[in-house]
Amino acid sequence: MKKTKIIIIEDDRFLNKLYSDKLESSNFEVLRFLQGEDGLNNIELEKPDLILLDLILPIKSGFEILTEIKNNLETKDIPVVILSNLNQEKDIKKGMELGAISYLNKIDISINDLPNIINNILKKVKE
């Protein structure tokens, strides 16, 4: 059975590894990137099932990356989940308006719930 493919764009190498390890141990295929531009270059090529996107990133912010994903016909339908510790209403609103499917607060979610959260989002997308 084909594994669900996730692209993670997270510049903190510890968090990046933590999320990847958890998802890989739950049978996801994970491609991880520390910089938005690298992630962006691979999204069209890899066509992941879902993208986990941090907001504060070097060079290009998560908001800019999200905008580019949603403006590209090839990638606009890929669900993007924002995973950030920016928790101001304005950030959440902006992320959702730009087309994210969900906005998760890193510090509040349990990493053990992440595989289920992703599966539930993908289930909703398919319905």
Add this chain to the structure above:
Amino acid sequence: MNNFKKKEYKISDIVSTVSHQLKTPLSIIKGCLEILSSKDLGELNKKQKECLNDALENTERMNSLIKNLLNISKIEEDELEIKPELSDLKEIIKKIINNFYALSKAKNCTISFKVLNKVPLMLFDPLKIEQVVINIISNAIFYNKGEGFIEVFLEKKDNELLFSCKDNGLGVANDEKEKIFKKFYRSEKTIFLNVSGSGLGLFISKAIVEKSNGKIWFESEENKGTTFYFSLPIIKK
């Protein structure tokens, strides 16, 4: 120079930046501990589990401190802003209880949640009210006597939404009842229970609820338990 500094930088802005910076390493520590507790990396012995639970409990404590720090700096500058948006308190409570699962297990108590009648979506500040619910439920967890039961209820009552959190914990002594919403007040029980805290949670909760035009209160009997309540006016537009 001092005036320049005062005009350029508000304490709450500095606290906001520092809080965000603190959250990243804390997210990593919490994530690593949760991976260990999930047994992904193998079974732990009893002592290791105890040690892990202590560490997890303290990451939650740090998380709560960071959030409260941000709120207290705004309250002190009289800049606590309430930004109402159409929100679902029921879903917020569910999420919080779910996030408290590991901590409540470690502290040997169970949390239930019942919605007593149909509750509407309504206008309130979801992030601020979330912090109030976190402060109240975490107090119920920390002040339980072991094998604690925490029952959270939500109901529509007249033109208000009523939240209540009932525990069978240590309760509040009569001579402390006047003081528990005061800034930095910490119950004498914290000493023998070894509960760490800042004495800010209920002070902040009161400020948030009152600024949202709601009310917050409690009923308590020492050694039997406490019920905390807050109500918010139902406003939809």
